[in-house]
Amino acid sequence: MGTKTLSMNKKNHIKEIERTHLTDSDRCGDAPESVSMDNSKKAGSSRKKLSCLLAAAAGLAGAAALFLGTRRRNSVPEMNERRVPEGQTDFQDRDHLIYCPESNLNRRLLPLESAINMRDLGGYTGTDGRKTKWNKLYRSEELAHLSRFDQDQLSDLGIDYIFDFRDEKKAANLPDFIPEGAVYENIPILKGIKGNYKTLDYDDPDAIDGYMRNLYDYQVRSTAQAFARILHILADEPDAKIMFHCTNGKDRTGFMAALLLLLAGVPEETIISDYTLTNLTFDEAFKTLGTIMAENFGEEAGVTRDRLRDFFGVKPEWLNIQLDFIRSAGGIDAYLLNNTDLTAGDLKRIRSNITESEPVKYDL
Secondary structure, three states, X not given: OOOOOOOHHHHHHHHHHHHHHHHHOXXXXXXXXXXXXXXXXXXXXXXXXXXXXXXXXXXXXXXXXXXXXXXXXXXXXXXXXXXXXXXXXXXXXXXXXXXXXXOOHHHHEOOOOOOOOOEEOOOOEOHHHOEEOOOOEEEEOOOOOOOHHHHHHHHHOOOOEEEEOOOHHHHHHOOOOOOOOOEEEEOOOOOOOOOOHHHOOOOOOOHHHHHXXXXXXXXXXXXXHHXXXXXXXXXXXXXXXXXXXXXXOOOHHHHHHHHHHHHHOOOHHHHHHHHHHHHHHHHHHHHHHHHHHHHHHOHHHOOOHHHXXXXXXXXXXXXXXXXXXXXXXXXXXXXXXXXOOOOHHHHHHHHHHHEOOOOOOOEO
């Protein structure tokens, strides 16, 4: 994929992210049992964690630079230009953008021109040290605005299935780009949810948080069978490559990603870390999509973009609503067996199909 020259403000933004986050790069748990580093020699176990953290740190600046530098959207402002309104959430602080040794941004982020939140779910260590496969499971935002360059890159991935979690009307009005040979399916996850974001009291500072908590609770209690459609494909077709998305690629998509990583045996701390990587895109999502959303209210509503700010990031406590529920249900297997038509045999095949057959050893 091509690269473009980074402007100085992007470089400064990336350096500030490094300074404020990499010192805590092991916050999602201990270093994994494996990491791949080129031109390295095998070393003793005492060096494993240090080497893994160094690998994560070394790759962050270049990966984030590539990710930010290959898009045609407006440049990311410098950190000192990022004005977080008083009392509002900073979605790029260390509590909301959590890196871990397996973040591996240089491989995880797909540096496209007109899509900002497309990621590979490979490389996370799960049960028995087996990692999730690369180039197998992709999470994304909607695919309606891809440039020709992006379309070519997406086609090169060889994806077999694209699952669209948006409602039917939005999927019809803003149709996805579908690569040749891929099967498209619309699964409107929030079809039965009550409430509407347009009816919220935006004078209430907790209105959006309450709305989002209800959305996450609804998903985990009421939509497991809808998500099972994707899981059946992964159980029945060992070689299938899938991409799933909603509008912004964060809430409905985040729950699907969590289900897959839980099935693979990935620790919850790492799952939360992956979930928060969406906040890398907060500034651009808020500026672009926030403006569109505010315009949709109409001037007479008096709802400005700043009042909609919290719709465009993710909070770990939102995903924890779902993780807590699944844990209280007896774990991911019990949750799926009791809420879907999946069988124990299906779950076993899914684990086998989405993870490497053997643990990947350290190569230091």
